[in-house]
Amino acid sequence: MTSLHVDRLSVSANGHGLVAPFSFSLQAGQCLTLLGETGAGKSLLAQAIMGTLPAGLTAQGQVTLDGEDMARLTLPQRRAIWGRRLVLLPQEPWHALDPLMTAERQIRETYRHAAGHSPERAGQDTLHDLASLGLATAGTCLPGELSGGMAQRVAFAAARAAGGKMVIADEPTKGLDSARRDDVVAMLKQTLAEGGALLTITHDVEVARQLGGLIMILRDGDCVEAGPADQVLQQPISEYGRRLVAAEPSRWAPQCQHPRADAPPVIEATQLSKARGGRTLFNELTLSIAPGEIVGISGPSGCGKSTLGDVLLGLSRPDRGEVRRASGIAAPRFQKLYQDPPAAFAPHWTLETLLKDLVRRHRLDPTRIPPLMSRLGLARKLLDRYPSGVSGGELQRFALLRALLLDPVLLFADEPTLRLDPMTQQETMMLLVELARERECAVMLVSHDESLIRHSCDRCLFLGNAELHRPVPSSASSLPA
Secondary structure, eight states, X not given: OOEEEEEEEEEEETTEEEEEEEEEEEETTOEEEEXXXXXXXXXXXXXXXXXXXXXXXEEEEEEEETTXXXXXXXXXXXXXXXXXXXXXXXXXXXXHSOTTSOHHHHHHHIIIIISOOOHHHXXXXXXXXXXXXXXXXXXXXXXXXXXXXXHHHHHHHHHHXXXXXXXXXXXXXXTOOHHHHHHHHHHHHHHHXXXXXEEEEXXXXXXXXXXXXXXXEEETTEEXXXXXXXXXXXXXXXXXXXXXXXXXXXXXXXXXXXXXXTSOOSEEEEEXXXXXXXXXEEEEEEEEEOTTOEEEEEOSTTSSHHHHHHHHTTSSOOSEEEEEEOTTOOGGGEEEEOSOGGGGSOTTSOHHHHHHHHHHHHTOOGGGHHHHHHHTTOOGGGGXXXXXXXXXXXXXHHXXXXXXXXXXXXXXXXXXXXXXXXXXXXXXXXXXXXXXXXXXXXXXXXXXXXXXHHHHOSEEEEOSOGGGOOOOOTTSEEOOO
C-alpha cells in the first residue's frame, strides 16, 4: 500500500535555514496541498522529498516511502523509483521535456520503457492521454511549438505514464484556463481513486478547494496553518491565511477606467489573420490601443494569445493584415513579458550582471534599479543569485523590473502573475496598473483568469472558438475578435 512519511524534514543553505522542519504522513487515497506565497519553500520541500535539491542546498530529516528510508538509497536506486513509485509533476515544463522530441513520442517512451508496455499498448495509451487533455492534434508538435499550457499538459501526461502511486504535483495547473484546470484536477483526484496518494503544491486557492483533503499554508519556509481544506479555506484562523484567501482575484476591487479620447494610439492593427499548424488562431482582428490603457486577452490554451503579441510586436508576421506602431518611438520601448521567465534569462550569469548588461546596452540610469526593486518586493540579496536560484515568482518580477527600466510605451504581459500567490499577484497587478497609468504605458494583459481580467482591465478580448466567447461585464468593453 502506498505511504509517505516525512519526519522533521528541513532544507538549508550554508547553515541558513530555508525550510523549517516539516512532518506529515500520506496514505493511499489521501491528499495534502501546500498553499502559500512565492518563495515560501514549497518546491524546495518537494525536491527534498525526491532527493533532487540543487547543489549547495542540504536536507535534514527522514523521508520514508512504503517503509523504505530514502536517505539510505544510492542515486541509481532513487532513479529506479522515480516515475515508477514516486512521481514529480514539474513546475517548469520546458525543463522537463526534450526540446527535440515530439509530444507523442515523449509520452509513448515513458509507457514503453518505464511502464514496460508493448509498443501497441504504449501507442494506444499515449493517444488516449493526448485526447483526454485536449491535445489530440498536438502529438506531432515539438515543445517549442506548444503554448505554455499545452506543454504543461504534455509534461503531466509523460510524468504519470509510468504509473507511480505517490504523486508530487508542483503547480500542475499553471498556465491553464479554468476548463483545463478543472480537467487536470479531476485527473489528480483519479490518482486517489486508483489507490495513490497526492502531495500538491499550488498558488491557486481554487485548486486547493477542489482537491479537498488536508491543507498546509506556508510562509517564509514555515507552516502557519494546517487542517481540513474546507475549514482552512472557509474560516482560516491565521492572519496570513485570511489575507491569502481574501486576495483571490474574484474579490478584487475593479481598476478599470476609460482611455483618453484625444490621445493617438500606441499601436493599431487592421484585419489581422494568423494560422499555425493548419489551424486558424485569429481572423480579421482589428484593434487600437491608447496610452495608459489596459487591454485584457483571454481564451483557452493554444488559442493564439501569445502569437497575437508576437505579431503586434513585430516578432512574427501576420498571414494577412497590417500593424502600425506609433512613429518616432524606439523598438525597445515595445516590450514583452514572457510567460516562462526561465526561458528569457541567460542561465549562467547572476541577476546583477544581467541588469548591469541591460543598463550598459541601453545607457540607462542604474540608480533607478533599487527603488523599482523595492516597489516590486525584491530583496537586494537576490541580485547575487543566478536565475535558477530564485523562485519562479521572483524571477517573473525581475522580468517586469527589466521591462520597466526601458520605459515601455507598450507592454505585452503574457501571464505576468502566473507564478505568484494570490497576495503577491494582487500587489503585482496593482503596481503594474499603477505604473502603466503613471507612465501612460499601454498594457496588453494575457491571463487565463477571467476574474483577474475583469478586475484589472479597461477592455477585454476573448480568443478561441465561437462557443468560448462570452459576454464582457459592464465594467469593461469588448474588442472585436
